[in-house]
Structures are given as structure tokens and as C-alpha cells.
Amino acid sequence: MSNHPENPVPFPYKYDQTQLESEAVSTGDLPEASIIEKMMQKTYDMYADLTSGEVARYIPRLADADPRWFGLTLASTTGSAFSSGDSRQEFSIQSISKAFVYALVCDTRGHDEVRERIGVNNTGLPFNSVIAIELNAGHTMNPMVNAGALATTSLVPGASWDDKWDFIHRGLSSFAGRDLLLDDEVYTSEMETNLRNLSIGRLLQSYGHITVDPECVTELYTRQCSLRVSTEDLAIMGATLANGGVHPVTGAQVVSAAASRDALSVMATTGMYEASGDWLFEIGMPGKSGVAGGIVTIAPGKGSLATFSPPLDSAGNSVRGIHATRHLSRKLGLNLFSSTARL
């Protein structure tokens, strides 16, 4: 009764940070390098011939992807990386950008404001659902669905739209440790077919959740989705979130440890579309996927695994990516919820 959408109950307390002198963090190590190397190759071999899933077509340019592409990279918080398959093949980051832009916005706006304005709960509905907004009294629900992602992008700092783009582009590039390039063809293709995201933007404006021009926000969001990455990039971006916001190779503090933690929390509950619960149950780590076929998964304190393979399941997650991540999560001891008895 109390959580009826028209009467949303705020989380019962705000945490007084001053009570905390220091915060404990997830620890533990990855297995040794030779084991990881072997497992990465073995996992590639196990799933390379899988043929299930469909390449996304609703953004016309994405339909040109080769369904055989399959790349894997694991990057550790100590700066090592292990890859197999097409780990250098670039693809558009798509929805995976939501997690990193969210971390950047948490870093500038802070935990409480972002939580209040964007929300952190799962909708149980598709990523571009309009019904989810209506069912929840106009609330965006979380930053990993398009409504919340558009609202998050609308909070990016900058006096002009160019400044805002610069903030996003520089921020995502700092996560990767290199200058990420825009895929113009994917960008143009999505802009030409973007009516749904534009409608979501306008609906959010009508509810007062976007206070700047929704068309510009949608354009900016589409641009952030069109940045090109490989699994080598994504894994190091994820490893930065696993490392308290510090890039394991460049040493740059890209976002604060608190912003990294906040991004990982929402990835855990909402990062894998409607299958987020299944994902957490099977894999036990925060993850975020995108319609081009990328998935990034984070083991806090240890590192990050990125996979790329374009054929998707019905929820929009890469089929080979799910299989490979589940296998590696078990083989490399990455699941956050597994433990053994203290002897």
C-alpha cells in the first residue's frame, strides 16, 4: 500500500557520512595470470560456435554487425589485461555508456541528489518503456533505462551543449585511458530513427524531470551511445570502477570512490534490462550491456570482464556474453555472493 506509485516512499533514512571514519571495501585477488590466460582462451573456444540470438536491427546500422564477432578481455585493478578473440574489434558502446555517465554525474552532483532525482529501482519493463514512466507517476526509476539515462545526461555540467558533450567525451575517454572516437554512421542511423527516445525526453520534460531542452538531451545521449569501444577499452573502463575510480594504468582519479560504488550498485540491480535479477543470480556481479552486443561486468577490488558478441537474447543481452561471463565468474571466483566457511 505504502509503495503505491502515487505515494512513493523515500528510502527510510539518509546516512550520516560523518559517522564513518573509513569505509571497508571488497578485497580478494584474481587467480594467477597463467590460470586467467588459459581460462580466457578456453572460454572463447567453448562459446565461439554458439549461434543463438539475433543482432539488433532497430538502429539500422547495427544490423550490419558480423554475428561471428566474439571478443573477451579481463582487466585487473593492478593494470594487467588478458584477452581472447576479437578483443580489438570496435563497436558502439550504446547503453553501457549509461553506467559511466552516471558515475560522472554522481561525482559532480553527489549521492543524495542523484538518488532522489533519478531513482535506483528496477522497472521490470523494457529499457525504452514509456509505460514504466506512467506507472511510476512520472518517475524515471533508475539511470540504466532510457528515461533515467536521459535525465542523468540532462544533469551533465556545462554552460553550452558543446561543453556538456566535452564533459561526457572527456569523462568516458578518461575511463578508457584513450581518446574514444564517435561512430558517425551509428550516430546518424540512430538520430534518424530516434522518435521513441525523443518522446521519452518530452514526457520527462512534462513531468519536470528534464528542465533543459529534451531534444538537445536526446541528441547528447545518442552521441554518448555512439562512442566506439573494444572489449579492451571496456574492461579497463570497468576496472576503473572496480578500483575506486582510479584508472589502473594511467593512475588518473576519473571519479570518486563513492561515485564508483553508486554506479556499481545500480548496475547490480538494473544493468541487464529485464533480466537483471537473473544476471545477479547467475553471475553475481554488477554488469551493464548494450544493444551493439557489449557487456561489462565488475568485480569490485579485483577487476572487470568485458565481452562483445552482437547476437542478443530477447531481453537485449549478448548470448555469448552471458555464457562466457557466467563461466568465467565461476571459474575465476568473481561472484560477490559466494563464500566458503571460515575454518
Ligand code: GLU
Ligand atoms: N542508444 C540506444 C537507445 O537508446 C541504446 C540502447 C541499449 O543499448 O540498450 O535506444
